[in-house]
Amino acid sequence: MKNLYTLLILAIWFTACTPKHEETTKIQIQDPLPSWNEGATKQAIVDFVSEVTNPDSESFVAPGDRIATFDNDGNLWSEQPLYFQLFYAIDRIKAEAENHPEWNEKEPFKSVLKGDMGKALSYGEHGIVEMVMGSHAGMSNDAFQTQVKDWLSTSKHPRFDKPYNELIYQPMLELLVYLRANDFKTFIVSGGGIEFMRAWVEEAYGIPSDQVIGSSIKTELVEQDGKLVIQRLPELDFIDDKEGKPIGINKFIGKRPIFASGNSDGDLPMIQWTTQGEGPRFGLYVHHTDSVREWAYDRESSIGRLDKGLDEAAANGWTVIDMQRDWKVVYPFELKEN
Amino acid sequence: MKNLYTLLILAIWFTACTPKHEETTKIQIQDPLPSWNEGATKQAIVDFVSEVTNPDSESFVAPGDRIATFDNDGNLWSEQPLYFQLFYAIDRIKAEAENHPEWNEKEPFKSVLKGDMGKALSYGEHGIVEMVMGSHAGMSNDAFQTQVKDWLSTSKHPRFDKPYNELIYQPMLELLVYLRANDFKTFIVSGGGIEFMRAWVEEAYGIPSDQVIGSSIKTELVEQDGKLVIQRLPELDFIDDKEGKPIGINKFIGKRPIFASGNSDGDLPMIQWTTQGEGPRFGLYVHHTDSVREWAYDRESSIGRLDKGLDEAAANGWTVIDMQRDWKVVYPFELKEN
Numbered sequence: 134m135k136n137l138y139t140l141l142i143l144a145i146w147f148t149a150c151t152p153k154h155e156e157t158t159k160i161q162i163q164d165p166l167p168s169w170n171e172g173a174t175k176q177a178i179v180d181f182v183s184e185v186t187n188p189d190s191e192s193f194v195a196p197g198d199r200i201a202t203f204d205n206d207g208n209l210w211s212e213q214p215l216y217f218q219l220f221y222a223i224d225r226i227k228a229e230a231e232n233h234p235e236w237n238e239k240e241p242f243k244s245v246l247k248g249d250m251g252k253a254l255s256y257g258e259h260g261i262v263e264m265v266m267g268s269h270a271g272m273s274n275d276a277f278q279t280q281v282k283d284w285l286s287t288s289k290h291p292r293f294d295k296p297y298n299e300l301i302y303q304p305m306l307e308l309l310v311y312l313r314a315n316d317f318k319t320f321i322v323s324g325g326g327i328e329f330m331r332a333w334v335e336e337a338y339g340i341p342s343d344q345v346i347g348s349s350i351k352t353e354l355v356e357q358d359g360k361l362v363i364q365r366l367p368e369l370d371f372i373d374d375k376e377g378k379p380i381g382i383n384k385f386i387g388k389r390p391i392f393a394s395g396n397s398d399g400d401l402p403m404i405q406w407t408t409q410g411e412g413p414r415f416g417l418y419v420h421h422t423d424s425v426r427e428w429a430y431d432r433e434s435s436i437g438r439l440d441k442g443l444d445e446a447a448a449n450g451w452t453v454i455d456m457q458r459d460w461k462v463v464y465p466f467e468l469k470e471n
Numbered sequence: 472m473k474n475l476y477t478l479l480i481l482a483i484w485f486t487a488c489t490p491k492h493e494e495t496t497k498i499q500i501q502d503p504l505p506s507w508n509e510g511a512t513k514q515a516i517v518d519f520v521s522e523v524t525n526p527d528s529e530s531f532v533a534p535g536d537r538i539a540t541f542d543n544d545g546n547l548w549s550e551q552p553l554y555f556q557l558f559y560a561i562d563r564i565k566a567e568a569e570n571h572p573e574w575n576e577k578e579p580f581k582s583v584l585k586g587d588m589g590k591a592l593s594y595g596e597h598g599i600v601e602m603v604m605g606s607h608a609g610m611s612n613d614a615f616q617t618q619v620k621d622w623l624s625t626s627k628h629p630r631f632d633k634p635y636n637e638l639i640y641q642p643m644l645e646l647l648v649y650l651r652a653n654d655f656k657t658f659i660v661s662g663g664g665i666e667f668m669r670a671w672v673e674e675a676y677g678i679p680s681d682q683v684i685g686s687s688i689k690t691e692l693v694e695q696d697g698k699l700v701i702q703r704l705p706e707l708d709f710i711d712d713k714e715g716k717p718i719g720i721n722k723f724i725g726k727r728p729i730f731a732s733g734n735s736d737g738d739l740p741m742i743q744w745t746t747q748g749e750g751p752r753f754g755l756y757v758h759h760t761d762s763v764r765e766w767a768y769d770r771e772s773s774i775g776r777l778d779k780g781l782d783e784a785a786a787n788g789w790t791v792i793d794m795q796r797d798w799k800v801v802y803p804f805e806l807k808e809n
Contacts (some may be wrong), residue, residue: 387665
């Protein structure tokens with residue numbers, strides 16, 4: 134990367150004597166966040182990036198330390214009326230039911246198969262773990278990835294009638310590109326399943342699989358037809374939520390981020406740990422305030438609850454995105470419709 | 472990365488009209504592996520890289536899939552007469568002994584403090600784990616990193632009288648640079664401690680902390696003086712050796728490498744799993760054959776044993792580096808001495 138960067142600098146420098154120079158520099162002076170309304174939120178982001186990338190600033194941060202972490206559910210894509218990964222689990226349980234006659238008598242599978250999601254979810258976290266284990270384990274990792282991709286290409290969100298991976302936030306896509314253009318390394322740090330995300334996030338967000346941190350189940354190396362295969366086991370390995378987020382970041386990245394973005398109380402330890410580091414730091418919350426274009430929910434929501442986080446954001450001067458006020462569009466498909 | 476790459480291509484393309492063009496292309500025709508003797512080993516590496524980066528070749532691999540994984544001990548730096556991390560553990564145990572009077576009666580600490588390493592190591596893997604727990608846990612992660620850096624700057628290898636992090640292999644440094652210049656992402660995948668390595672490998676190899684996979688102990692998030700801190704616990708989390716290497720690669724990288732390099736039977740599952748993937752794959756073993764400049768050991772060694780791996784390399788056509796024959800120099804300091 135460093136060499137490539139040097140080559141790039143060299144190469145761009147060489148272009149300075151060509152008439153095409155104007156074309157290349159124009160890229161840099163265009164608005165990097167066109168789907169964000171002007172205002173304090175956008176300005177705070179641009180000011181922070183300008184500061185940490187300015188070699189003459191006391192707040193300058195070396196490129197290798199420009200680590201930015203993003204929650205996924207409710208932060209890069211929607212999470213209502215249910216985490217999309219749960220829709221996947223439900224669809225897989227229905228598809229696999231004939232191979233699991235025992236599910237007809239066993240909750241929460243019994244309720245899922247009857248279509249009674251209220252009851253299925255009434256078993257709480259334990260029930261959700263059961264659903265994930267029943268639908269995400271017992272196959273090779275390659276087979277699982279294929280199943281997720283197949284599901285994404287054939288399933289649609291009940292409200293928008295669009296594939297789930299089109300319900301990603303256009304302003305956040307621009308923010309990711311903007312940060313990377315300024316030599317940030319962008320990571321996903323999500324309570325969602327790490328392999329579930331890896332099946333689609335590279336295409337959706339430009340984030341490669343090794344920059345995805347998430348919850349995981351255990352795996353083992355087995356031999357199938359004379360070849361080694363990673364097999365998924367019905368056993369929890371790591372929950373990447375709440376205190377698990379700093380733990381996961383330390384394990385996978387090995388550095389404290391200088392920029393962290395989330396939307397729920399599950400992201401609070403990540404944002405606290407990030408912003409407590411020395412030097413310039415940026416804490417960012419997405420506040421779901423738009424019941425027309427997306428959803429409005431915060432302190433009372435069972436999914437993506439943002440309660441303590443809102444208080445801490447105010448107390449610590451973190452930036453809070455008011456979705457209704459700050460975003461010109463929410464989803465990429467709105468750009469095509471305009 | 473992809474954006475940067477596009478910019479690079481654009482920028483280099485623009486330079487085609489300038490008189491400086493010659494200077495930029497010269498970089499590419501210089502020998503990328505100057506410390507490697509000409510021969511089948513070097514040729515196999517260059518041929519593989521040329522093939523997978525040639526868009527007109529059937530073996531072309533997209534940049535995002537050019538994943539290369541390297542074992543560390545005995546593969547990127549030396550590992551004799553003991554894994555260097557064990558020298559660290561021993562030095563730390565001696566330094567901390569006054570705070571642990573119980574160690575005077577407890578093996579393997581008792582033998583370490585008496586200077587009887589033969590006996591300390593006679594307790595096998597269990598004893599080594601005890602030594603690591605006793606010396607690597609019970610402090611914050613930041614404090615641990617500082618201790619490792621301090622140790623590296625003050626300790627010297629008993630045979631070479633050089634800092635341990637100067638006993639890295641010059642030819643492998645060139646290989647890492649060569650691969651990265653060809654858009655490979657280079658990762659360390661080592662049985663050594665992940666945080667022990669992260670303290671120095673970025674400077675030594677140009678590999679950032681998030682591209683380091685290793686064995687780990689558990690951590691917890693605690694509050695110290697009102698701030699969140701990652702604290703290291705005396706409990707094993709993950710052993711990144713043998714079958715653990717493919718498991719660790721799948722967990723951290725989420726893709727099967729196309730290039731894997733190791734030097735012991737502990738690397739065998741990684742090289743097998745890598746080379747069993749579809750499309751072009753490269754398996755590389757370092758064979759320690761140089762008792763004069765480094766060490767000579769293989770099938771009978773208790774450290775870095777290479778026995779089954781040698782047979783598998785021959786059977787599968789993997790490339791085996793004969794250190795004595797293939798490397799012009801072993802360590803970077805030899806270049807300065809010449």
